[in-house]
Amino acid sequence: MISREQLQNLIERRTNGNRILSVYLDMSVNAENKRTYDIFLSKRKSDFPQLDSDRAGHHREALGEAFARLETWLDEEFDQSNRGVAAFLELGGDWTETIQLPLPVENRVAVDERPVVTPLVELVERYHHHGVILVDREHLRMLSLYMDQTVYEAEVETQPYPTPHDVKRGGFSAKDFQKRKEEEARHFFREFAAEVERFDRLHRPDDLTLLGTHENVRKFEEFLSESIRKKVVHIDRAEIDATPTEVRQKLAPAFERQLEREEAEAVNLLRERIGQSHKAVAGFAETLEQLQEGKVETLIIARDNQVSGGRCGTCNFLLARTGGDCPYCGGEVSDGIDLVEEMVRMAEEQDARVGFVAASTLQDVGGVGGLLRF
Numbered sequence: 001m002i003s004r005e006q007l008q009n010l011i012e013r014r015t016n017g018n019r020i021l022s023v024y025l026d027m028s029v030n031a032e033n034k035r036t037y038d039i040f041l042s043k044r045k046s047d048f049p050q051l052d053s054d055r056a057g058h059h060r061e062a063l064g065e066a067f068a069r070l071e072t073w074l075d076e077e078f079d080q081s082n083r084g085v086a087a088f089l090e091l092g093g094d095w096t097e098t099i100q101l102p103l104p105v106e107n108r109v110a111v112d113e114r115p116v117v118t119p120l121v122e123l124v125e126r127y128h129h130h131g132v133i134l135v136d137r138e139h140l141r142m143l144s145l146y147m148d149q150t151v152y153e154a155e156v157e158t159q160p161y162p163t164p165h166d167v168k169r170g171g172f173s174a175k176d177f178q179k180r181k182e183e184e185a186r187h188f189f190r191e192f193a194a195e196v197e198r199f200d201r202l203h204r205p206d207d208l209t210l211l212g213t214h215e216n217v218r219k220f221e222e223f224l225s226e227s228i229r230k231k232v233v234h235i236d237r238a239e240i241d242a243t244p245t246e247v248r249q250k251l252a253p254a255f256e257r258q259l260e261r262e263e264a265e266a267v268n269l270l271r272e273r274i275g276q277s278h279k280a281v282a283g284f285a286e287t288l289e290q291l292q293e294g295k296v297e298t299l300i301i302a303r304d305n306q307v308s309g310g311r312c313g314t315c316n317f318l319l320a321r322t323g324g325d326c327p328y329c330g331g332e333v334s335d336g337i338d339l340v341e342e343m344v345r346m347a348e349e350q351d352a353r354v355g356f357v358a359a360s361t362l363q364d365v366g367g368v369g370g371l372l373r374f
């Protein structure tokens with residue numbers, strides 16, 4: 001699993017001159033229940049001519065040694081329940097960072113001065129931390145879901161009031177019993193509402209989903225505070241004893257729709273603001289310029305975009321072109337800069353939000369845009 005803090009550490013890692021091998025692997029199993037990452041890895045290794053003379057066990061190349069270190073880790077440490085891997089290995093040094101992911105990522109290998117973080121940023125920025133509340137008149141269950149995993153689960157037990165059998169013995173009338181059951185439900189719901197408050201405070205979910213029968217959920221909602229009610233984005237039916245897997249499967253389509261809605265909203269807002277020339281920018285050159293001036297609040301970028309740019313060797317400014325002189329200081333501009341990676345990194349460093357959207361939706365604005373702070 002990946003946390004924001006882990007991602008931040010990767011982004012802020014200081015270079016020591018050694019290059020970094022970044023590897024992303026799709027570790028999901030195919031229809032034959034097999035993983036195929038090794039085919040990808042050997043193919044990519046054959047792209048490095050210097051590895052031809054490298055020998056297993058006697059690495060003459062730092063890159064060969066790094067790949068071997070990764071393969072050992074995959075054999076010994078990979079948890080088979082996961083579906084993705086991100087690994088960063090220092091060439092000619094010991095530093096290694098491996099992250100197991102519950103979701104598949106696209107296969108990718110890169111060697112650069114710093115770890116390539118864009119696919120991780122996309123995961124962390126895209127997925128929400130969902131709080132799920134299952135309720136009936138006597139039970140409360142709370143789950144915290146992140147990237148298709150249950151990261152926390154709790155159940156509140158209650159001490160039910162006397163059952164009908166006990167009631168008869170105690171001599172209560174049916175009417176009294178009914179009244180007592182109502183009183184009991186109110187009592188439990190008040191208690192449950194306090195538990196939900198505590199859950200929200202401790203686990204800080206981005207949003208909440210209420211599950212149960214229509215009647216129970218509607219009644220329970222009345223006991224929730226205004227701030228909790230505002231966080232509820234989805235209400236659905238579910239059995240109180242549904243397993244976490246059943247809950248995740250049931251909610252997956254709703255969560256997916258929520259992500260699609262958010263993507264569409266971000267693109268619409270960008271388009272609207274560009275149309276009004278109001279606090280927005282489009283295209284690589286302009287967005288890059290605003291980003292370097294710290295003015296971008298939300299970077300909206302097409303998924304799987306590959307754009308090459310340059311960097312001025314004197315003032316360090318990034319440019320959406322390669323070669324020539326720097327327009328700021330006249331310095332020489334290098335090429336071969338992965339512009340998407342640089343922009344995503346810069347946005348993260350500035351605490352700007354990053355939204356990844358389908359490439360087709362951003363075509364007419366040049367594949368990238370930014371909502372500006374001012």
Ligand SMILES: [Zn+2]
Nearest residue numbers: 312315326329
């Ligand atoms: Zn310059």
